[in-house]
Amino acid sequence: MIRLLGAPFAALGRGSTTLAEGVGRWGMLTGQTIQALRHVDVWLRLLLPQMARVGVDSVPIALFIAMFTGIVLALQASYTFTGAIPLYFVGVLVGKTMMLELGPVLTGLALSGRVGANIAAELGTMRVTEQIDALETLAYPPVAYLVVPRVLAAIIMFPVVTALAIGMGIFAGWATSIQLLDMTSAEFINGLTLFFVPFDVTFAMIKATSFGFMVASIGCFFGFTTEGGAEGVGHSTTRAVVVSSMVILVLDAFWAVTLL
Amino acid sequence: MKRSNEAMVGVVILAALILVTFGTLWLQGVTLRADEREVTAAFNRVGLIKAGNAVKLRGVRIGRIREIQVAPQGDLVEVTMRIQEDISLPDDAVAIVSPESLFGDWQIEIASRDHFPEHRYANPREPDHLPGYSIPDISQLTATADRISADIEVLTERVGIAFSEETARNIASLIENVENVTQRLSDLISQQADAFSGVTEEIQVIAEEVGYAATGARQSFERINQTLAREEFSQALSDMTEVTASLRQITREMEGTPEDIRGMAVKADSTFARINSIMAGLEAGEGTLGRLLEDPTMAQEMEGTLQELQLLLSDIRENPRRYLRLSIF
Incomplete structure (x- = not known):
């Protein structure tokens, strides 16, 4: 009876311990990553290919998501505002929403599924096939070789992809407004510029940078900690996507609370 | 690759x-164009404007707000704007911070001071800075409304204290009296309206008569005009001219007459003097006539004498032989 009653508490304790252990191990990996930055000769030549994989290859999916987000935003804004608020507020809503929220978050979520899963699967496979162990045996710093280029590439390319996604979303909102809504281009641009402040762009870039760091570092962490063969790789990949998505949303709220 | x-x-x-x-x-x-210039305006407060907001002249956007900063003395806010180089501002230009729409976006409108003389503009320290005024934002209006509502609450409370049952009865009585007065006034107005309509009718009749008189006068004037236009009138005028000439001739001839008249007057004057003298003597009882006038006894005697004389004459007429003896031989 006592065991039965204590089971939930035991589960809570195990979960907390696991979470704390995971955070601690992720912190240790992050510390090692920062230390590994000194091996510039190792990670620098790998940075560009990683930037291409993380950023350039992610541009199409990011633009696709942003385009339809912009279209839907414009249509829903006009549906909401009709008869009560001037339609040029469609421009306000599309611009502000894309810059402050949906551009960085949707891009981050999309890239967490694509980049985070890719990194976790790749490094997890290397872990279970003992390629990482081989690197360590060869005195090749695995963190500098595998983690640093990916994390740096994500930190650099997430804001780039996010900026392009924001531009695409606003463009799609503008095109929707003048084609499908009873609006002129001047009205949309008037709304777009009405409440614009440069900090909106800064805010989006800060969020995108933090999302990039978290997605890449979490993907690397779960890849590095993969155990148990192919099943473990799949498990790590799934966990990497889920955790990085949750972290993106938590960070989103964190930045909103601290910066706005 | x-x-x-x-x-x-x-x-x-x-x-x-x-x-x-x-x-x-x-x-x-x-804009990346270089043809812009900076204009600074001083305000006591700047409402909700921020850098990047529109600067307008006559409702047209001519620039944007570049910088907002409090003056070092802390008593003014200096707003630096970038506007188009080729735009000329009014000589007495002022900057007014106002809402651009109802949804929270603000702007600076540059206008002539003559258009908005009622605002209390800030006094800039630099001569080339524009005086500025900020229209109160919604928070200030709300604060003012809050004060007004507090005053109304106090007023309501005092009215509640002052408004007793007796006051209510008095007011009801007053209303009833006002109603009666109103009714009387209404009746009076109705009566006066009837009288006024009668007066109006009389005025109408008078106006018609005046119209007739005017018509008659017009006809008379026409006749006079016709008369004046006739040859007989011209003849009469010429006759009157001749008569006038004759009168003038007579007047000239009579010019010597006054001297004769003056002589006659002198004579008459002496005559009247003598008459006055005689009359004075009579009044003084001088002479026979004077005594006669002055002494009634004499008049009585004369009257008696006359009566006796009449008796004598009558007797003579009846008996002439008693007094007259005619003998031829």
């Missing part, structure tokens, strides 16, 4: 940089 990666990464990063840089500048309203 590696070169391809480099190119693609470079293109994507460059595209993002261009998008962010130029997009931000464009959304801020920054």
Whole structure:
């Protein structure tokens, strides 16, 4: 009876311990990553290919998501505002929403599924096939070789992809407004510029940078900690996507609370 | 492959940089043209404006707000604006901070002071700075409304204290009296309206008569005009001219007459003097006539004498032989 009653508490304790252990191990990996930055000769030549994989290859999916987000935003804004608020507020809503929220978050979520899963699967496979162990045996710093280029590439390319996604979303909102809504281009641009402040762009870039760091570092962490063969790789990949998505949303709220 | 990666990464990063840089500048309203100039305005307060807001002249956007800062003395807010170089501002230009719409966006409108003389503008320290005024924002209006509502609450409370049952009865009585007075006034107005309509009718009749008189006068004037136009009138005028000439001749002839008249007057004057003298003597009882007038006894005697004389004459007439003896021989 006592065991039965204590089971939930035991589960809570195990979960907390696991979470704390995971955070601690992720912190240790992050510390090692920062230390590994000194091996510039190792990670620098790998940075560009990683930037291409993380950023350039992610541009199409990011633009696709942003385009339809912009279209839907414009249509829903006009549906909401009709008869009560001037339609040029469609421009306000599309611009502000894309810059402050949906551009960085949707891009981050999309890239967490694509980049985070890719990194976790790749490094997890290397872990279970003992390629990482081989690197360590060869005195090749695995963190500098595998983690640093990916994390740096994500930190650099997430804001780039996010900026392009924001531009695409606003463009799609503008095109929707003048084609499908009873609006002129001047009205949309008037709304777009009405409440614009440069900090909106800064805010989006800060969020995108933090999302990039978290997605890449979490993907690397779960890849590095993969155990148990192919099943473990799949498990790590799934966990990497889920955790990085949750972290993106938590960070989103964190930045909103601290910066706005 | 590696070169391809480099190119693609470079293109994507460059595209993002261009998008962010130029997009931000464009959304801020920054133009890369150099033909802009800076204008500074001083305000006591600036409402809800912020850098990048529109600067308008006659409702047309001519620039944007570049910087907002409190003056070192802390008593003014200096707003620096960038406006188009080729735009001339009014000589007595002022800057007015106002809402651009009902949804929270603000602007600075540059206008002539004559258009808005009622505002209390800030006095800038620099002569080239524009005086500024900020229209109260919604928070100030709300604060004012709050004070008004507090005053109304106090007033209501006092009215509640002052408004007793007796006051209510008095007011009801007053209302009833006012109602009676109103009814009387209404009746009076109705009566006066009847009288007024009678007066109006009389005035109408008078006006008609005046009209008839005017018609008659017009006809008379026409006749006079016709008469004046006739030859007989001209003849009469010439006759009157002749008569006038004759009168003038007579007058000239009579010019010597006054001297004769003057002589006659002198004589008459002496005559009247003598008559006065005689009359004075009579009044003084001088002479027979004077005594006669003055002494009634004499008049009585004369009257008796006359009666006796009449008796004598009668007797003579009846008996002439008693007194007259005619003998021829």
